[in-house]
Amino acid sequence: MGLKQQRRRSKIITYTLLFMGVAIVFIPFWYMFVTSLKPQAYIFEMPPRLWTQQPTLSNYTTALGKDLFGLYFLNSLVVAVVTTISTVLVSSLLAYAFARLKFPGKEWLFYLFLLGMMIPPVMLIIPQFIIAKHLDLLDKLGGLVVVYITMNLSMQTFLLRGFFEGIPKDLEDAALIDGASQWSIFWKVVIPLSRPGLSVVTIFTFLYAWDEFPWAHVAIKETTRRTLPIAIALFQSQHLTEWGQVFAASIVALIPVVVVFAVFQRYFIRGISTTGLKG
Amino acid sequence: MRIKRNLTQILTAAIFILPGLVLFLTFIVGPMLYSFRISFYDWKIVNPAQSIWVGTDNYVRALTNPIFQRAALNTLVYALVTVPGQMIIGLIVAILLNQDIRNRGFFRVVYYLPVITSWVIVSLLFEYMFSGQAGLVNYILRDVLHIIPKNILWLADPVLTFVPIHLLGIWKGVGWTAIIFLAGLQEIPEQLYEAAEVDGASPLDRFRSITVPLLRPTILFLLVVLTIGALNAYISNLLITNGGNPLDKTHFILTLMYTATFNRLDFGYGSAISYLLTMIVFVISVVQIRLLRQRVEF
Numbered sequence A: 001m002g003l004k005q006q007r008r009r010s011k012i013i014t015y016t017l018l019f020m021g022v023a024i025v026f027i028p029f030w031y032m033f034v035t036s037l038k039p040q041a042y043i044f045e046m047p048p049r050l051w052t053q054q055p056t057l058s059n060y061t062t063a064l065g066k067d068l069f070g071l072y073f074l075n076s077l078v079v080a081v082v083t084t085i086s087t088v089l090v091s092s093l094l095a096y097a098f099a100r101l102k103f104p105g106k107e108w109l110f111y112l113f114l115l116g117m118m119i120p121p122v123m124l125i126i127p128q129f130i131i132a133k134h135l136d137l138l139d140k141l142g143g144l145v146v147v148y149i150t151m152n153l154s155m156q157t158f159l160l161r162g163f164f165e166g167i168p169k170d171l172e173d174a175a176l177i178d179g180a181s182q183w184s185i186f187w188k189v190v191i192p193l194s195r196p197g198l199s200v201v202t203i204f205t206f207l208y209a210w211d212e213f214p215w216a217h218v219a220i221k222e223t224t225r226r227t228l229p230i231a232i233a234l235f236q237s238q239h240l241t242e243w244g245q246v247f248a249a250s251i252v253a254l255i256p257v258v259v260v261f262a263v264f265q266r267y268f269i270r271g272i273s274t275t276g277l278k279g
Numbered sequence B: 001m002r003i004k005r006n007l008t009q010i011l012t013a014a015i016f017i018l019p020g021l022v023l024f025l026t027f028i029v030g031p032m033l034y035s036f037r038i039s040f041y042d043w044k045i046v047n048p049a050q051s052i053w054v055g056t057d058n059y060v061r062a063l064t065n066p067i068f069q070r071a072a073l074n075t076l077v078y079a080l081v082t083v084p085g086q087m088i089i090g091l092i093v094a095i096l097l098n099q100d101i102r103n104r105g106f107f108r109v110v111y112y113l114p115v116i117t118s119w120v121i122v123s124l125l126f127e128y129m130f131s132g133q134a135g136l137v138n139y140i141l142r143d144v145l146h147i148i149p150k151n152i153l154w155l156a157d158p159v160l161t162f163v164p165i166h167l168l169g170i171w172k173g174v175g176w177t178a179i180i181f182l183a184g185l186q187e188i189p190e191q192l193y194e195a196a197e198v199d200g201a202s203p204l205d206r207f208r209s210i211t212v213p214l215l216r217p218t219i220l221f222l223l224v225v226l227t228i229g230a231l232n233a234y235i236s237n238l239l240i241t242n243g244g245n246p247l248d249k250t251h252f253i254l255t256l257m258y259t260a261t262f263n264r265l266d267f268g269y270g271s272a273i274s275y276l277l278t279m280i281v282f283v284i285s286v287v288q289i290r291l292l293r294q295r296v297e298f
Helices: A002-036 A058-065 A069-100 A106-118 A121-134 A141-165 A169-177 A182-193 A195-211 A214-219 A228-238 A243-278 B002-038 B057-064 B066-097 B104-116 B119-129 B136-144 B162-186 B190-198 B203-231 B235-240 B253-263 B267-296
Strands: none
Touching (some): A002 B119, A069 A243, A106 A141, A106 B002, A121 A141, A141 B002, A182 A195, A195 A243, B057 B267, B066 B162, B066 B203, B066 B253, B119 B162
């Protein structure tokens, strides 16, 4: 009896704390959403409300129409998709070489790539800016893509190498005996068996490219090439009080993130747990 | 024959390695070395040939500059607050999620939402919530809880402006920390707890003598990774303080690097600052790993 009561009490405490946490996490998002629906006159209303009596979509239509946010959304999408596909390709090629191929200097090269995971990314911004300037990559979406691929390369290669090494070698050996080349083994045996690993790389890279701010902030000055994070930040600094539009654009920017996360949630959690600790 | 086989091996490997290697050398290794060189020059971005060698001058200038010292202090305080903050709350959330509860997936998704939201969006959101006149936070503190007599101008004060910045750092990071902790907790065999319970150990005893020691690798990992992250914090500060306002007292090391480089075009100085930060990060990581490794051996 006593034990049962104790169990029940601890369960109540657990749920109370968990829902308190949910409130703390969720209320700011809710407030952002409500603010995006408020007419400008209510943005600094007193008391600030967590709902609105006159919800309007005008912030969305203004932000997406007049202020080019539609174009910025498209820029972000192009950058994120191209970055993701290229990163998956380049890092799985590398990972396969490190997992399976024999070549001189392999260990040395692997450690060089590991080094890439330890460098604080922002420290590279100045020289990357100068190099991008020489290569005529500033103010171009391509300039964002190449840097984003590179910044993800070490981590994703490391992750995929682990996945590839987990694939039973017999399968590849059998294919090798049948006379298949490493190239076709990679495409026909290893890649199809690595879907979970490739999904993790896909999600992480997509979210990274979609949210990245520091590099885009220095590399893009041309208005029409902006991605959403810089567009939102700059918009806010130019229109200090138009929070409704800022948050309307933010909500739109959040949609792909939430969709990708909801669809891949299973892979996502596993990816974090395995790469975080054992990667 | 053997040479020919080696050559095919190398050629095959080259196909797999070259795309990544070229990118890596161009945008990571090259920049690292380049930036090291720049940090010893008064670097002219428009005409690099006119750059002047100044030795360690940029480093000395940074280290003796009160604005840099203040920025370094701000950055360290940010790490000292947000790293333990994320770890303690993250561990509590992980322990709660590790109970026998329904809807674990729902909670995981909600707690993870801040992690996947861009820094830009959440920084602006916190700026709005902490605004001085009609901000939600002031309203709750003043009119709902009656803790403060009048509105606080959070964003105009060089110390108080770190309240939203620190809270944001914790709020945004807890979800990730909790999931890493949860993975660690799930590796601890249930039988250990059962055996301890039979022996009459209280929940606190069990936490101290089973959970904490077995989580030690996870704790070490989180400590190092979160500290590196905190020392590299940048976006929230840049947006919330608008680049060091008021009076350049609220910089982080990286926002200072950013303004020096891209507003004042002092590339050499900026590079020196980023190398100083890298050294700080490196030293702190090594110390943390040393300290915690030693304890594991006991």
